[in-house]
Amino acid sequence: MNKISKSDAQWRAELNPDEYAVARQKGTERPFTGRYWNTTEHGIYRCIGCGTALFASDTKFDAGCGWPSYFEPLNPDNVREETDTTHGMVRTEVLCNICDSHLGHVFPDGPPPTGLRYCINSVSLKFEPAK
Template sequence: MTKVVKSDAEWRHQLSPIQYEVTRHAATERAGTGEYDQHFEHGIYYCVCCDTPLFASDTKFDAGCGWPSYFAALDPDNVREEEDTSYGMVRTEVICNVCDAHLGHVFPDGPPPTGLRYCINSASLRFEPR
C-alpha cells in the first residue's frame, strides 16, 4: 500500500471546505445533512481524498443516527482505528489507512454479522454506482 501524502495547500485545493474540515481536521458534519445518509444505491464508497475503496453498499444500513452507517469495511486493511478522547468522550476513530483522512467513528451497537456500526461522514466519501 502506497501512502498518499500531500501538503495542506494541496488538500485545500482538492477538497471542498466541508470535505477538508472533516477529513483533515476530524470535524463532523451535522447529523442528517450528508448526501449519503439516506442513500441506498448499489455501489462502492471511496475515500474522497485518495479514492481508496472503503465501504460496499451491501453493508450499509439505516441506523437512524443521521450519518451513513456500515457494519463492515470493504477491506479491513484500508481503514484503521484509533482511540479518540476528544470532547470528553472515549470513542474509536476510523481513519483511511492510505491518506490518514478522518472518516468517522465505529461503535459496538451495529447489526449482525459484525455488531459494528461504522458511523461515517458523507463528506469523507465519494460514491461510485455498480
C-alpha cells in the same frame, strides 16, 4: 500498501471547505444533512481524499443516527482505527489507512454479523454507483 502524503496546501486545493474540515481537521457534519445518509443505491463508497474503496452498499444499514452506517469495511486494510478522547468521550476514530483522512467513528452497537456500526461522514466519501 502505498501511503499518500500531501501538504496542507495540496489538501486545501483538492478538497472543498467542508471536505477539508472533516477529512483533514477531524470535523463532523451535522446528522441528516450529508449526501449519503439515506442513499440506497448499489455501489462502492470511496475515500474523498484518495479514492480508496472503503465500504460497499451491501454493508450499509439505517442506524437512525443521521450518518451513513456500515457493519464492516470493504477491505479492513484500507481503514485504521485510533482512540479519540475529544469532547470528553472515549471513542474509536476511523481513518482512511491510505491518506489518513478522518472518516468517522466505529461503535459496538451494529447489526450481525459483526455487531459494529461504522458511522461515517458523507463528506468523507465519494459514491461510485454499480454498473
